[in-house]
Amino acid sequence: MEHFEKTVSSKDIFNGKVIHVTHDEAELEDGSIAMREVVGHPGGVCIAALTEDDELLFVKQFRYPYKEVLVELPAGKLEKGQTPLENGKRELLEETGAVGREYMTLGKLYPSPGYSDEIVHLYFCKVDHYEQQSPDEDEFIDIIKIPVNKAVEMVLNGELPDAKTQTAVLKTAMLLQNMKVKEL
Amino acid sequence: MEHFEKTVSSKDIFNGKVIHVTHDEAELEDGSIAMREVVGHPGGVCIAALTEDDELLFVKQFRYPYKEVLVELPAGKLEKGQTPLENGKRELLEETGAVGREYMTLGKLYPSPGYSDEIVHLYFCKVDHYEQQSPDEDEFIDIIKIPVNKAVEMVLNGELPDAKTQTAVLKTAMLLQNMKVKEL
DSSP: OOOOOEEEEEEEEEEOSSOEEEEEEEEOTTSOEEEEEEEEOOOEEEEEEEOTTSEEEEEEEEETTTTEEEEEOSEEEOOTTSOHHHHHHHHHHHHHOEEEEEEEEEEEEBSOTTTBOOOEEEEEEEEEEEOOOOOOTTOOOEEEEEEHHHHHHHHHHTSOOBHHHHHHHHHHHHHHHHHHHHHO | OOOOOEEEEEEEEEEOSSOEEEEEEEEOTTSOEEEEEEEEOOOEEEEEEEOTTSEEEEEEEEETTTTEEEEEOSEEEOOTTSOHHHHHHHHHHHHHOEEEEEEEEEEEEBSOTTTBOOOEEEEEEEEEEEOOOOOOTTOOOEEEEEEHHHHHHHHHHTSOOBHHHHHHHHHHHHHHHHHHHHHO
């Protein structure tokens, strides 16, 4: 039998700039009722951008929920009126100044299926050239270049805990390995 | 310079069973003030449990925020008074009935650093034997076994979008590859 839960009621809790929280009653498949806490999110995009020296572009920034400085792949929230890929190109440019070419999808990521509806679209590209960086006014970020092999090592060593970064770095490494295999 | 943001005020928005939402004012490094929306979460655990036939145990369940049935590695929220590893053993047993051995860490995962403080602890283990499955009363789950290589393929094909699942499956595949290399 296919599993399902049906919304019985949904109460708005918080309408923020980023998240929208609701507290729902759901009818389960046995007819019982369970409460579900849901964080609504516009979705996001994350880009693994490869330089001609086989490095990936990372951003280093303070992440308020963790009170920690994290190194992550460039990423951002989806803005209305743009496709995920257009959002990806915009975020990469804003955060790093890089303009990419040969974009490829690395799939979607569901960060926290228990309580959030966020979907992050992952992309790979090659850096074509650089223009002017223009981060949001409340973003203070450093740009770091890390060789792909070193980035994989950092994922395995726990130095890059961000979910989208771990997934996109490992997928990029596998993609490049396959490309090399195909070139042989 | 090291980046930082300092909490100026924090307003409680919602105290749920799973999440705790606050709306904070933060002072940025240039002295300006920005609003930060934060989802507090107790943290979680996720286990890649390998059978003697080189399959991983997965659970298939309805995920309310996405209104979708997802296939994920066994996982759950951290409970107080237990270490992350103890939580992992408990969740694996509850959701699949499996008891593991040779547990190894696969690192930590920060699902959504922009707004959530959740940390998911990832583990690998081998299935030692099976006991009685006992999922939570509001959980309806099927157990599925998928060969590791097939699971990697499904991650790359987009069939396993869950972040902890993608990361732990790819790390498990790399771990097993290294073990085989070492055995040679």
